Amino acid sequence: xxxxxxxxxxxxxxxxxxxxxxxxxxxxxxxxxxxxxxxxxxxxxxxxxxxxxxxxxxxxxxxxxxxxxxxxxxxxxxxxxxxxxxxxxxxxxxxxxxxxxxxxxxxxxxxxxxxxxxxxxxxxxxxxxxxxxxxxxxxxxxxxxxxxxxxxxxxxxxxxxxxxxxxxxxxxxxxxxxxxxxxxxxxxxxxxxxxxxxxxxxxxxxxxxxxxxxxxxxxxxxxx
Amino acid sequence: xxxxxxxxxxxxxxxxxxxxxxxxxxxxxxxxxxxxxxxxxxxxxxxxxxxxxxxxxxxxxxxxxxxxxxxxxxxxxxxxxxxxxxxxxxxxxxxxxxxxxxxxxxxxxxxxxxxxxxxxxxxxxxxxxxxxxxxxxxxxxxxxxxxxxxxxxxxxxxxxxxxxxxxxxxxxxxxxxxxxxxxxxxxxxxxxxxxxxxxxxxxxxxxxxxxxxxxxxxxxxxxxxxxxxxxxxxxxxxxxxxxxxxxxxxxxxxxxxxxxxxxxxxxxxxxxxxxxxxxxxxxxxxxxxxxxxxxxxxxxxxxxxxxxxxxxxxxxxxxxxxxxxxxxxxxxxxxxxxxxxxxxxxxxxxxxxxxxxxxxxxxxxxxxxxxxxxxxxxxxxxxxxxxxxxxxxxxxxxxxxxxxxxxxxxxxxxxxxxxxxxxxxxxxxxxxxxxxxxxxxxxxxxxxxxxxxxxxxxxxxxxxxxxxxxxxxxxxxxxxxxxxxxxxxxxxxxxxxxxxxxxxxxxxxxxxxxxxxxxxxxxxxxxxxxxxxxx
Numbered sequence: 210x211x212x213x214x215x216x217x218x219x220x221x222x223x224x225x226x227x228x229x230x231x232x233x234x235x236x237x238x239x240x241x242x243x244x245x246x247x248x249x250x251x252x253x254x255x256x257x258x259x260x261x262x263x264x265x266x267x268x269x270x271x272x273x274x275x276x277x278x279x280x281x282x283x284x285x286x287x288x289x290x291x292x293x294x295x296x297x298x299x300x301x302x303x304x305x306x307x308x309x310x311x312x313x314x315x316x317x318x319x320x321x322x323x324x325x326x327x328x329x330x331x332x333x334x335x336x337x338x339x340x341x342x343x344x345x346x347x348x349x350x351x352x353x354x355x356x357x358x359x360x361x362x363x364x365x366x367x368x369x370x371x372x373x374x375x376x377x378x379x380x381x382x383x384x385x386x387x388x389x390x391x392x393x394x395x396x397x398x399x400x401x402x403x404x405x406x407x408x409x410x411x412x413x414x415x416x417x418x419x420x421x422x423x424x425x426x427x428x429x430x431x432x433x
Numbered sequence: 434x435x436x437x438x439x440x441x442x443x444x445x446x447x448x449x450x451x452x453x454x455x456x457x458x459x460x461x462x463x464x465x466x467x468x469x470x471x472x473x474x475x476x477x478x479x480x481x482x483x484x485x486x487x488x489x490x491x492x493x494x495x496x497x498x499x500x501x502x503x504x505x506x507x508x509x510x511x512x513x514x515x516x517x518x519x520x521x522x523x524x525x526x527x528x529x530x531x532x533x534x535x536x537x538x539x540x541x542x543x544x545x546x547x548x549x550x551x552x553x554x555x556x557x558x559x560x561x562x563x564x565x566x567x568x569x570x571x572x573x574x575x576x577x578x579x580x581x582x583x584x585x586x587x588x589x590x591x592x593x594x595x596x597x598x599x600x601x602x603x604x605x606x607x608x609x610x611x612x613x614x615x616x617x618x619x620x621x622x623x624x625x626x627x628x629x630x631x632x633x634x635x636x637x638x639x640x641x642x643x644x645x646x647x648x649x650x651x652x653x654x655x656x657x658x659x660x661x662x663x664x665x666x667x668x669x670x671x672x673x674x675x676x677x678x679x680x681x682x683x684x685x686x687x688x689x690x691x692x693x694x695x696x697x698x699x700x701x702x703x704x705x706x707x708x709x710x711x712x713x714x715x716x717x718x719x720x721x722x723x724x725x726x727x728x729x730x731x732x733x734x735x736x737x738x739x740x741x742x743x744x745x746x747x748x749x750x751x752x753x754x755x756x757x758x759x760x761x762x763x764x765x766x767x768x769x770x771x772x773x774x775x776x777x778x779x780x781x782x783x784x785x786x787x788x789x790x791x792x793x794x795x796x797x798x799x800x801x802x803x804x805x806x807x808x809x810x811x812x813x814x815x816x817x818x819x820x821x822x823x824x825x826x827x828x829x830x831x832x833x834x835x836x837x838x839x840x841x842x843x844x845x846x847x848x849x850x851x852x853x854x855x856x857x858x859x860x861x862x863x864x865x866x867x868x869x870x871x872x873x874x875x876x877x878x879x880x881x882x883x884x885x886x887x888x889x890x891x892x893x894x895x896x897x898x899x900x901x902x903x904x905x906x907x908x909x910x911x912x913x914x915x916x917x918x919x920x921x922x923x924x925x926x927x928x929x930x931x932x933x934x935x936x937x938x939x940x941x942x943x944x945x946x947x948x949x950x951x952x953x954x955x956x957x958x959x960x961x962x963x964x965x966x967x968x
Contacts, residue, residue, distance in 0.1 A: 243691050252562050252563045294657075385617050385654075389618060390623065392625045394573055395606060395627065410577065415595050432575065432638055
């Protein structure tokens, strides 16, 4: 027999099995989800949710698809949060501190309350990566923020109105494009293909009878 | 921490770990693989397929659940919409907001076309976002597009359309460079050399990754670029029917707001179907690693206007779906876990196969181990085998898991399982739609003009089984190409009068074939609600 718990979806009480995730509990209760449901596997950030266990002071945040229900859980989903995303031309920006100053000046209004970090559904050190962004240290900001799913809970808790996920997105793109070391073997191969180095080889494969290709495949030399 | 009932089996896995790490299991011969697949792979279960009675693939067999959708009624009658007053009027209409759709939109925009994206959830709600392991490209000195071709052609059972596959492998390095130039952060050595690993069935280490958030990193970057370019994204809006013009060419789509159900018309000179896969159809009752909207919509939309399918009977069951705990049943455990050294081990602690066989072979092998051979672990929700993740730390050194597969570590940690110290339980999960709409190398369908397709909705690029890392690659290669070619075609197109006559024509085919069904399609979303005496 399943153990049942009481949850309060948007304040309304439902009895659900205790082994369900919040998302499954909503479906068990009868909600056909359109909002607040995406990959159902913790990668897309669609199902940001806030909850409070009756009697606790602390408001917690999570992804509904990754979190089990608890008894007396008061649940409100946050299927959309108005993050600010500034537009820019990735070809024209420069990897300097000034970019942040220009596009996301509100990061310098951070009061250090750490509410962002405390609320992060991925357990990231959000305030730290914003500090890196303030300093123009894009590489560190990119690294620290890498696992961000852009659910927006951090921003919902921020008294300074920072859109943390978008700041981190900019830092990662700058890092990936301008600061990470270039890749010689990739450049070489792109050029070789452009120059037609492999054209004859590919053309030959296109014409070969299937039996010959089977032979080739079954006797491949496999890199250790 | 696992409960008591798993402890005996875990002890056997631990006792054999050192020996199993040292073991180099033999690869199966071609004959062994063939026999295994025929006996255990879900694609070979005749009773699970139905013959199509109408449409361009009449006589072909496809999964029963797909046949029902392909031969279902339209959600609308033609007179429900006013084709003369479209809400949107563009050069290129992209249906789908995943990696293929976003790539297509960026390139169509680059080519100067007026392009818009319509997507039934949000941009980025797509299987692309969930691809963990990586993206293939033959860019190392010991590798070449030709070797990549042979790996993929053999892995796909020699059934790929060669002109599509050669485009895939030859455009691969250029695609990595394009992504890198957009700011995608690939894992690199300090000198810029790409860190690459094997995937199942590869003969060279050509899997590029961004930790185990490879798809997420690509998708969020593409999404950012779409927004930077000001490309309109109409979200929470599904395409429910294609529109043709009087000449029979694709000319737009009927759209439906997912929340208000408002119907709208989008007129377009060219249309790109980039609707993705079908995991949420749950073929043969399998769980799935796919996102919520993976319901084969594009195949249905295309089929109803006469487009042809190729290999729609072949699905990919990813060998390692999470089998325990129940909350993450069916979720993807990336192949990269095996690339990094973890082996598949049965309940007795025995390695029963080479961990890097192709996905179809690995899935069939696990099904056999849990079925006929009865060497599976009872999870309380079916049988499963171990994937011995602690091997990774022993082989690569402490910290390897946290650095290379943080998403996996996090997913299991939420349920109290530390994958650095404890193995995990896996069983195949429905992962990828190998087949789809039949296209030429310019991404246009073979028989409906100005209807383009890119991404998982395409059939034939991979043949009958896809290698790890070739899907993230195909959404970029064919997504971009579809965008460029659709923009070009739009310039040369003057639309005729729009029509939805195909709906009545298809209805007549349903009636003439004697098909009795209440079903409507496309499906759009699965229904997981518990029916508790609801009205």
